[in-house]
Amino acid sequence: MTRRLRAALTVVVAAVIGAATLAGCSSPGSDDGTVRFALDWTPNTNHTGLYAAIENGWFEEAGLDVEVLPYNDTSPDVLVASGGADFGISFQPSSTFSKAAGAQSVSVLAPLQRWASGIAVRADAQDITRPRDLDGKTYAGFGDPGEQALLQQVIRADGGRGEFTTVTLGTSAYEAVYSGQADFTSSFYAWEGIEAERRGTPMRYFDQTDYGIPEQYAIVVDGNRDWLEANPDRARAFVGALERGYRFAADDPDAAADLLIAANPGVFTDEELVHESQRMLAERYMRDANGDVGRQTFEQWAGYSGFLYRAGVLTGPDGTPLTSEPDWSEYFTDEYLDSP
Numbered sequence: 001m002t003r004r005l006r007a008a009l010t011v012v013v014a015a016v017i018g019a020a021t022l023a024g025c026s027s028p029g030s031d032d033g034t035v036r037f038a039l040d041w042t043p044n045t046n047h048t049g050l051y052a053a054i055e056n057g058w059f060e061e062a063g064l065d066v067e068v069l070p071y072n073d074t075s076p077d078v079l080v081a082s083g084g085a086d087f088g089i090s091f092q093p094s095s096t097f098s099k100a101a102g103a104q105s106v107s108v109l110a111p112l113q114r115w116a117s118g119i120a121v122r123a124d125a126q127d128i129t130r131p132r133d134l135d136g137k138t139y140a141g142f143g144d145p146g147e148q149a150l151l152q153q154v155i156r157a158d159g160g161r162g163e164f165t166t167v168t169l170g171t172s173a174y175e176a177v178y179s180g181q182a183d184f185t186s187s188f189y190a191w192e193g194i195e196a197e198r199r200g201t202p203m204r205y206f207d208q209t210d211y212g213i214p215e216q217y218a219i220v221v222d223g224n225r226d227w228l229e230a231n232p233d234r235a236r237a238f239v240g241a242l243e244r245g246y247r248f249a250a251d252d253p254d255a256a257a258d259l260l261i262a263a264n265p266g267v268f269t270d271e272e273l274v275h276e277s278q279r280m281l282a283e284r285y286m287r288d289a290n291g292d293v294g295r296q297t298f299e300q301w302a303g304y305s306g307f308l309y310r311a312g313v314l315t316g317p318d319g320t321p322l323t324s325e326p327d328w329s330e331y332f333t334d335e336y337l338d339s340p
Contacts, residue, residue, distance in 0.1 A: 038069040038076035038088030043264045045277040049246030055259040062237040092217040096305040102317035107332040109294040112218035118205030120187035132160030140182035149311035157211040190280040214303030239336035253282035301328040
């Protein structure tokens with residue numbers, strides 16, 4: 001999961017350097033009736049709703065032929081923005097960076113409604129018991145321009161200076177911490193956290209929202225704006241079936257995990273990890289305060305994305321920092337969802 005997150009955040013560099021190209025080369029997508037969906041990493045429980053919809057025949061029922069594009073070196077944000085994919089998995093931060101830089105994309109559904117990761121240290125680290133103890137330590141990072149501002153705020157909110165060293169590592173985050181290459185990292189509770197426990201190398205976490213960081217959508221699905229406008233009926237049918245898949249995953253996590261495994265034979269060496277992960281996501285992260293799945297609010301987009309803007313890390317199409325706050329209502333839409 002850590003490598004998946006780091007890979008997805010390469011969109012930041014691509015968006016800043018090639019924003020004008022991304023904004024100008026977007027196309028209405030394939031003309032053969034196929035809907036192309038880009039994964040952000042190998043199949044995992046962030047994708048369970050997609051595979052539930054596929055395996056249950058809900059896309060076919062909606063008259064759609066869905067092509068799942070396996071992850072490669074091009075992030076889903078870049079593929080969606082350029083018209084290489086019609087939809088793709090993203091994260092609120094990377095979606096924000098991409099859109100701010102000129103990408104023709106919009107979030108159409110939020111599978112995970114809140115932070116699903118935390119600042120992680122070894123569970124037996126006696127010298128790190130609170131965020132201010134991270135001063136002077138080494139962070140295993142992922143190249144996200146917003147992560148330094150976030151960590152600084154968390155540490156300073158606890159009375160620290162916010163001074164630490166960052167290294168970007170290709171190894172799994174918790175393994176880097178346990179091997180001594182770093183003192184802390186950011187880790188997904190519902191995959192790396194469970195995996196660490198199962199391996200006997202547990203982590204202890206500091207939750208960002210306990211230290212003044214706004215809530216964020218941990219996972220979103222971005223759509224290409226030009227494709228959406230050119231294909232409104234297919235867009236509504238696709239997002240509706242996808243929403244149905246994620247509702248199924250929230251309602252029956254074990255059955256959904258079985259469908260994810262069945263759709264990807266040989267991918268998962270630890271099938272119980274898949275089940276535990278999906279149960280955790282269903283219990284804690286997939287529903288909003290009203291019990292709904294997939295919906296988004298202006299307040300939540302303005303919260304964390306607004307934090308990125310105020311931190312000065314969002315750049316426009318010309319690569320320079322934004323000087324006025326974006327209209328966050330343009331960054332997401334619920335219009336394609338089926339549920340009221």
